């Protein structure tokens with residue numbers, strides 16, 4: 010043995026046994042390693058490297074026992090729990106005696122020891138990169154190439170309240186937007202300012218725009234070529250005779266939702282979009298051709314209203330626990346549906362309900378989606394009075410022995426869970442778009458008010474405490490916008506399968522980030538307005554209303570707690586997947 014004591018620590022450590030590694034790399038099987046588990050002869054494995062700790066054990070700062078129990082074994086997990094990379098850098102090279110056969114580290118060491126180490130390493134990485142690219146291509150198809158028509162800088166647009174609009178409206182450069190987006194933005198803003206914004210207060214106070222709900226507005230929106238944008242790309246040309254904007258993509262949809270949300274009412278945006286954006290896509294993506302033909306055009310052109318019914322009085326976050334049953338009739342031609350759905354947006358005006366029902370056993374594998382129609386016997390609805398989104402038609406729905414033809418099954422029986430999950434990304438993404446603009450509206454209103462209102466002889470905005478509130482709002486809003494645009498870019502360059510596999514966790518986390526930003530901005534804006542945003546109507550009208558709408562964004566589509574849990578679980582899954590690469 011060639012041991013020596015280091016001058017500074019007094020720890021006895023072995024001379025570098027790999028000093029001649031370039032000549033020979035020692036490989037050991039786990040069986041061989043297992044034999045070295047006695048006092049005076051102890052080896053451990055950490056990340057595929059084999060270390061002789063026979064002497065080092067005496068000096069182990071954490072004590073000898075914890076190390077001794079790992080002798081002869083793979084101690085990676087325990088080691089990583091208590092040590093940083095610096096420890097391995099310090100002791101690793103001197104204690105290492107070789108590698109585990111077939112391990113990643115062993116293969117890398119063998120390459121490094123080969124006479125053509127550099128070429129071997131390059132060859133290995135090129136091969137690995139090719140293999141990863143091939144796997145990604147075979148799973149998701151080739152990535153779409155970046156668009157070269159991006160404008161980068163566009164002319165100033167809007168009222169130019171600093172940060173009152175996304176930064177690309179205010180002459181900051183952006184890698185995302187093209188001429189077609191600029192034109193679409195103008196079309197959307199003009200339309201919303203004419204047909205929606207002036208009526209928002211009344212529609213909210215009246216719990217919606219009357220008998221026909223929003224049908225007449227959606228019809229107009231369809232005629233003017235806007236409405237089909239609500240189901241996202243691709244533009245649903247096979248169901249509508251209106252042409253969409255050129256190269257319609259998720260940024261167009263973002264602009265559409267964002268511009269509509271400038272009206273400053275969750276009730277109205279949901280009154281128009283809350284049912285169709287979540288109730289119709291399952292039919293578009295999974296419905297039979299007959300069902301699509303029968304249902305989709307009417308919903309997009311405003312003849313019919315559709316909503317999504319998942320939540321029940323006893324099953325909200327826990328979707329897999331839903332209890333509404335759909336049993337096949339004896340003749341096999343119908344499902345007989347019994348159960349209740351709660352907090353259903355647009356339900357009160359709906360002609361169609363996309364309903365999650367239990368057709369099989371307990372849990373997610375027994376769920377199907379059925380299209381139920383208003384006129385079917387046994388369907389009853391009741392408007393629910395809630396804290397916010399008054400104009401969105403929040404509804405309690407009862408299904409009492411409703412006879413639903415089997416042709417109204419969406420996709421396959423017992424595959425409903427998959428369809429519901431598939432739908433969630435788009436729903437959450439639209440909630441993010443809306444929450445973000447609502448946060449901006451609160452900020453913009455507060456900024457303008459603070460510039461006008463005077464206290465103690467000067468405008469509110471001259472008081473540092475008020476500017477701090479605005480600054481806090483800005484940083485939250487702009488970080489949300491950047492993340493949203495980055496994720497939206499992913500949507501424009503990935504197919505659905507890749508989106509669903511890669512983006513679910515990030516979209517969930519961003520949903521929480523966006524609704525918390527909205528909540529923060531509503532609170533701080535209301536504080537800046539003082540009594541003026543405590544009053545319904547008047548200068549603080551938008552802020553007062555949005556303050557009440559906040560929970561309607563933080564809870565549905567996956568509440569904040571559920572989103573954080575899901576997002577972090579996805580991160581763990583990703584970590585495990587990446588560590589195998």
Ligand SMILES: Cc1cc2nc3c(=O)[nH]c(=O)nc-3n(C[C@H](O)[C@H](O)[C@H](O)COP(=O)(O)OP(=O)(O)OC[C@H]3O[C@@H](n4cnc5c(N)ncnc54)[C@H](O)[C@@H]3O)c2cc1C
Nearest residue numbers: 317318319320325326352353354561564565566568570571
């Ligand atoms: C305005 C509005 C509109 C809606 N529109 C629709 C619609 O159109 N269609 C539809 O189907 N549903 C709709 N919903 C229902 C919505 O999806 C549910 O409210 C939501 O899923 C939460 O379910 P819950 O209210 O039953 O809360 P619960 O599931 O009972 O949860 C209560 C609280 O506990 C938390 N929680 C639950 N489980 C956990 C856990 N494991 N760990 C930590 N925290 C947890 C939740 O985050 C929540 O804060 C709407 C709700 C609202 C408020």
